[in-house]
Amino acid sequence: MTTGSTEKEAETRCLHPGFPTIFEKSKPGRSSVATADEPVFDAGEFDGYLRDVPAELPEVAEVDLMRHFIGLSNRNFGVDNGFYPLGSCTMKYNPKINDVTSNLPGFTDLHPYQDAEDCQGALVLLKDVETILCSVFGMDAFTLQPAAGAHGEFTSLLLFKKYFQSRGEEHRVEMLIPDSAHGTNPASAAMAGFKTVEVKSNDRGLVDVDSVKEKLSDATAGIMMTNPNTLGLFEEDVCEISKLVHDAGGLLYYDGANANAISEIVRPGDMGFDAIHLNLHKTFSTPHGGGGPGSGPVGVKKNLEPFLPNPRIDVREDGLLDFVDLPGSIGRMKMYYGNFLVVIRAYTYLRMLGAAGLKRMSEIAVLNANYLRVKISKFLEVPYNRTCMHEFVASADKLTTETGVRTLDIAKALLDYRVHPPTVYFPLIVREALMIEPTESESKETLDNFVEVMKAIVEKAHEDPDWLKDAPHYTPVRRLDDVLAARHPDVCFTGWGICE
Amino acid sequence: MPFVPHTDADISEMLKEIGVGKIEDLFDSIPEEIRMRELDDLPPAASEQEVLADISTLAEQNLPLAGEASFLGGGPMRMYRPAVIQEIIGRTEFITSYTPYQAEISQGLLQAIYEYQTMCSQLLGMEVANASAYDTGTACADALVVVRDNFRGKRRKVLVAGNLHPEIRDVMKTYNEGLELDLVDIPVTDNGRIDGEFLKSNVDKDVAGVFIQYPNRHGVIEDLSDSGLPKVIEAIHEAGSVAVAITNAIACSVLKSPGEVGFDIAVAEGQPLGLPIGFGGPHLGIFAVKGNFMRKIPGRISGKTVDVDGRTGYILTLQAREQHIRRERATSNICTSQALCALAASVYLAYYGKVGLPNLAKKIMGLVQQTKKGIAEKTKCEILHAGVPHFNEFAIKCPVTASEVNERLLEAGIIGGLVLERWGEPSEHMLLGFSDENTIEQIDLLVDVLAQL
Known part of the structure; x- marks a missing residue:
């Protein structure tokens, strides 16, 4: 859409303020908190270190702050406002109980550096989720570390890379990606240092087996597949593709953005995938928050388990769960273990549904x-x-x-x-x-x-x-x-x- | 079944419309040999009430910091969270919305992000911020990509402060497996600061970027006076390299901001801005840059524009950088970020505001000053890096192991500091962290217990 962009039009942004920003609602001297008393603080120690000009943060009373943000919320649209058939985003209803469980103080005010003895409830919950996801998706181990789907993709590809390094197969640098793939797939592959090779879809909207055969070589690191794919079709030849890629020495990655169709129907592990990411904010009902926070767990088969990101959760000698670092790990993908409060929401949903649900x-x-x-x-x-x-x-x-x-x-x-x-x-x-x-x-x-x-x-x-x-x-x-x-x-x- | 509105009659009618006899027929395209034959052995379905009871039991098995006197920091910091925040981020129009692709019905979030970008830029002395990274660690890794791409991969070396938070450093190292840059540590001097002379003599035409943290892993603030860090940054710029700051957003309301000091890129942890520590997530990576880097950064950016009637509105902009447009040539793979956390930070910053936030920072800095004084005068603990100013944390060397000290503190009702053995330091080293939840009484008690060691 173009309306001819000129400097003059840029000025009109100023002339038609729309819903004023919070900065335009500010008034010097106004505040939501008491500001009269100067805190006890010796500025002498910081001579030459202090900023000259204060940051232009808003100066608003609490009532105006509330009205501003409620006004903004009224100019937004979520699943609770209406039908949201946004393909590949799985905008299902977000149960409200999820928000209650994830806001329990026993979880929200828990510090990742606390002793394991003080965090057993949280660790048990996390371990439970890992176990459930392994079962539902047919994988051997899950990490809940990645913060979002793309983060999980990137994690999986670093696992592939580490796997090939461990086998002295650094020459495997090509990642096969179907032309129907999400944009995050090639972007993640590039970030992990792989060269992307496009695989064509056939006239039935499926990954073309001949195209895969043609692109496979000694340089193949693997293939990234979404199944059901982005046309919503099940990749019927997935087992054959899996065999071809494995025979060529490559690995298979499953983009779990579309996992809502397959729970308790068919497992990616049984399709032959070596790694899979999930979006808990899609399949498992955690809200999308206007663009996060999400959660992008990664499941792997035994061959990739030694490389999973740190930390892992394991049972100590005294029987308690604790975080441990694995020597062969790709390292940390994020400072702490996953978006925990999001994982609690997914756990709540999983527990309410059970396998039949x-x-x-x-x-x-x-x-x-x-x-x-x-x-x-x-x-x-x-x-x-x-x-x-x-x-x-x-x-x-x-x-x-x-x-x-x-x-x-x-x-x-x-x-x-x-x-x-x-x-x-x-x-x-x-x-x-x-x-x-x-x-x-x-x-x-x-x-x-x-x-x-x-x-x-x-x-x-x-x-x-x-x-x-x-x-x-x-x-x-x-x-x-x-x-x-x-x-x-x-x-x-x-x-x-x-x-x- | 919960969350599925279909009656049996609905299902029959729909199957008839589709032209199949039963739901299973819709799955015929899945090869028979891989179809599941029986259900997984998962915990049985339970009611909302039962699940809440079960999960509450798990929550009660933890010892949260809530209501406790705690000096545990090391990055994630428990801060007071004003009541307005939960009220606003709990608004269903925000929390149940997707990334604002459809701008006309997403003005609320787009404008909130625009305001967030502005507040972050103001605090950090930058000109552009994105709509968030996952945490400080991944924001730093994103910055690593930006500095690499700034030289189209031709400069291969990056200098990283040796006193950078270890977990941030770890995340950078992991991402670097894909980037394959040469990460070189900048040595640390006895006062806990980076060795500026080393830096000046090692920043050359092969260095893409330099990463410096203040306050750093031990709460130490670099020399921000004109003859200190700004001079080091000048040297970095003379070599044509990019200077990246890792900082604390609240500290920047009082201290010279990265922009004032001369940095090109600034990242900061947003968790203390109204987010719970939540056992490590979700947190918030604040990412901001000077204007000349605007088209090179990762993540969502909200921009102000006009609609066809000339009304002001907001839209996701500069999308040519992003994965859904540029695929393998994108600046990042990021899609979902931490938008709701950014909203919480905005509310927090607006709540405390231009005067309240620096006051809050000074209150915490004052607590640190008083504690340092008390420890120096009354205890046998040694304050590491005693001669330099700290923000909200500082490290001490205890006469016994830090774990033992924490046991004593716990007996007195205090959750102690971070045992720095975790970060590979001597077992007597402890990091004490302070927030607006700490009181003078707690500090007196802390010093008293330490004095008895």
């Missing part, structure tokens, strides 16, 4: 996705229109040709219906993609309503395309000038005294 979760997630796929494919193209798993990808390509209305316009129109749009323009192998993941949380009525809304938008595309190209109409702000934002970045408030 996990299976039901995956079954209903798949049922919901297929129901939407069948109904939406009646009026919008679905390129790989066969039974899907937890999500499917529709395409507005034909609609764009016919009406000029693009996927972006559909997404923006959905905002006016108080529906969060699907993931758009991903995966890259589908033009004008709309990646739709309803999750198991949503009722038939919610899905039916979404179908009606989508249908109305497609009809509108033929009748009044300009209205859609102008959408959204009823949101706090309308389409934003991203070119202006990038060309003349304003990423830090500097307007003290300027905009008054």
